[in-house]
Amino acid sequence: MIVLLLVLSLLATAFSFPDGILTMEQPKNDGNHWAVLVAGSNTWGNYRHQADVCHAYQILKKHGIPDDRIIVFMYDDIAHNEENPTPGVIINQPNGPNVYEGVPKDYTGENVSPDVFLHVLQGNANQLVGVGSGKVVKSGPNDHIFVNFVDHGGPGILAFGDDTLEADKLMEAIKSMYKQNKYGKMVFYVEACESGSMFNRLLPKDINVYATTASNPDESSYACYYDDKLETFLGDVYSIKWMQDSDKEDLNTETLEKQFKITKAETNTSHVMEYGDLTIGGMTVAEFQGNQQSSVFLSNDIDVDPCKDAVPSEDVPLAILERRLEAAASQTQREQLEEQLRDLIKSRESVKTTIKKIASFATNDHVQTHRVMYSGVRHALNSWDCYKYVLKHLAATCPQLNIPKNDYALRHLYVLVNLCEERVPAETIKEAITKVCG
Structure with missing residues (x-):
């Protein structure tokens, strides 16, 4: 028995994977994982949006999705901002790890726009020649696409820098992709005020798309984790909750519905919602966020509940000034x-x-x-x-x-x-x- 255990140990060492990856599985149905991550805002006061998206990237990367199938939109004006006391570092929770490291900046600055996003999502590479990295979602009928959007929002719109993405345009793009068999299943996680209005009574239940949102169609989403040193908020409650869950769970056994229910229960600042084909909720999180189990945790075990210092998104500038005044x-x-x-x-x-x-x-x-x-x-x-x-x-x-x-x-x-x-x-x-x- 001792000899057998020694042999198994040596084999495990010889075939161990880097970056804390413990197991490896192929995507189901011979399909690929694709991900589009979007932080639509800029400026130091909106630090949290790019921090959320950088954290999301690290989760997908650690769970096995390669960079050539992760496309990131971010202004990239935070890591080396003059207000950043630690240049090159972005954190998403108090005393957290640097989530900026290694993040591909595919579309930055003025290229963070709704038109570019829709071209990327639909795989229109010919429309993006000379724009950013030029990377697009080259998906097929068996592929799974994960889309995470973080920014401000309003009725039926998501803010996108100086522009907006309208819900009907997003629906038009999704339906076009469905007709062209450009995905097997697609999942949206959207962090924005009134984000439910992007899908409510708009997203069909029969086109293989499932969406969860930080708020219902009428309410704010909430910022959290104010940092006294950085003098800004590090994250958003809904985003923090689903990502902290992804950091610690076995994504090969946890379902999207379970993650939704955990996020919904723990986000007591707004009403987390779900739309579209709810049967997709029975699929594992791994089928969209990567199916390689990782032993690397990006969320520290901290006692601070992000809901404790949460403020409505529209009140963030006011809260920051009040905190700075106190200090x-x-x-x-x-x-x-x-x-x-x-x-x-x-x-x-x-x-x-x-x-x-x-x-x-x-x-x-x-x-x-x-x-x-x-x-x-x-x-x-x-x-x-x-x-x-x-x-x-x-x-x-x-x-x-x-x-x-x-x-x-x-x-x-x-x-x-x-x-x-x-x-x-x-x-x-x-x-x-x-x-x-x-």
Whole structure:
């Protein structure tokens, strides 16, 4: 028996895999894993979005998906930002490991855009000649695709740098891929405010796509893990929860549905949702995040619950300034931060005033204005043509709202939805926007 154990030990050593990988399995049905990871924002205040995506990359890499089948979108302005006291390092939890190391920067800066993303997802390499790395998803009918998107959001849109990705355009791309047999199964994990609106009543149940979102169609997602040294938030609650689960679970036995239920139960800041073909939830996480079991854990065993210091995404700039003010070491610094805080509060009030004026001019009815603004009524988005038309005009005509980069402004777009759903003509809403901002 002793000799047998010694032989087995020697064999295990001889055939051990690098990077803590303990087992190796081939994807089922002779298919491949593909992954598209997107952090759509930039600036130090949005540190957490790129940190989330870098962490997601490390999970997929450690579980066996090769770099040539992982495509990463990130502005890449955080790791070497002048505000970063540890250049080249990005962390996703307090005292966590460097998740930036080795991350392929396929599309950075201005190439982080919805058009480039849709070309990548659909495998349109001919449209991306000379753009970024040029990598696209070259998937076939047996392949599994995992898409993780992290950024700000609003009704039916995901912020993408200076632009937005509309839900109907995403659906159009997915349905086109399905018709062309470009995937076997596809899974979306989306971290953004009102992210449920990207799939709610839009994602069919019969095209082999499963999606989970950080929030329902009407609420914020939440930032977490404020770091006193970095003076910014390190992660987002939903993202942290699913990634900490992937770090510690055996992905070859855990199902997507189990991961969803764990993430949903532990994310008490927003309502984590699921959409599409829910039968895919019975498949293992490994079939989308990689099926090589890893002994390398990227999440430390820490007692800090990310929900404890969580704040709504739109309140992150306010929370950061308030934290910095509390820690200010000099009177001069306090005065500067107090001025920034006053400016931010003034800007937020301006957003509310602008939107209210637009609603008032569009309806010319005090009761209806109050209803679309304050009654708590949030109509489901059905009038896509009206909404997209007036949203585009709002972004172009009211630059002070800084759409789509201003998450606080994005959280007020429900008023445009309400106006469109109450059949206020699009041209009337457009004229109101021009009158207020033009």
